Amino acid sequence: MKDFSIIAAMDSRQGIGKGGLLPWRLSADMAHFKSVTTSSKSGQRNAVIMGRKTWESIPERFRPLPERLNIVLTHNTRYALPEGVLRGSSLQEVLSRVSQMADVDQVFVIGGAQVYKDAIMLAQCRILYLTVIHGLFECDAFFPEIPSDFKIISSEDPQSEQGTIFHFSLFSK
Numbered sequence: 001m002k003d004f005s006i007i008a009a010m011d012s013r014q015g016i017g018k019g020g021l022l023p024w025r026l027s028a029d030m031a032h033f034k035s036v037t038t039s040s041k042s043g044q045r046n047a048v049i050m051g052r053k054t055w056e057s058i059p060e061r062f063r064p065l066p067e068r069l070n071i072v073l074t075h076n077t078r079y080a081l082p083e084g085v086l087r088g089s090s091l092q093e094v095l096s097r098v099s100q101m102a103d104v105d106q107v108f109v110i111g112g113a114q115v116y117k118d119a120i121m122l123a124q125c126r127i128l129y130l131t132v133i134h135g136l137f138e139c140d141a142f143f144p145e146i147p148s149d150f151k152i153i154s155s156e157d158p159q160s161e162q163g164t165i166f167h168f169s170l171f172s173k
């Protein structure tokens, strides 16, 4: 099975969501997410794997995420998705399916809380792209505890957007 990365943005208590949505709007973080998940080898594209609730949290006009193979996890085998979007019934099954696709470069797990919790425990999860937002946002969905075998590789200087301070960090194992 192919290695994969996780990408997430979290507040100071690892909060990632509130009421089914992102608790913040940071255009620099959205641009970072787009750049990291879209950049691929020429002739290939990356895959983004997400839970059904994260899929539903993306406004219809912005989904599927362009230039990436979108894969949605759900236990509902009749869940309707647009053409070109794959449905998966388990993370392992989806990861082994993408490993066999010659046109897929990198694989990213993009949330939400339920999917991160399973994904971070898998041996093939090698890199965490984490945006850390300084502050608390009354979240009801949280990023899991980071296993101790992940080590911090880089932490960029904090930046500020409309009074919200955040920084990009990278962990690997």
Ligand SMILES: NC(=O)c1ccc[n+]([C@@H]2O[C@H](COP(=O)([O-])OP(=O)(O)OC[C@H]3O[C@@H](n4cnc5c(N)ncnc54)[C@H](OP(=O)(O)O)[C@@H]3O)[C@@H](O)[C@H]2O)c1
Residues within 6 Å of the ligand: 007, 008, 009, 010, 015, 016, 017, 018, 019, 020, 021, 022, 050, 051, 052, 053, 054, 055, 057, 073, 074, 075, 076, 088, 089, 090, 091, 110, 111, 112, 113, 114, 115, 116, 118, 141
């Ligand atoms: N800050 C960030 O970086 C970030 C990123 C993404 C999402 N979020 C936030 O996270 C929140 C959503 O997280 P969530 O935990 O509630 O939902 P989620 O993980 O997005 O989706 C959960 C759903 O995905 C399906 N699912 C999950 N694991 C599965 C598995 N192993 N096999 C098959 N299906 C599986 C199930 O769908 P069925 O019920 O249909 O079976 C489950 O109900 C929202 O607030 C969202 O905005 C934040």
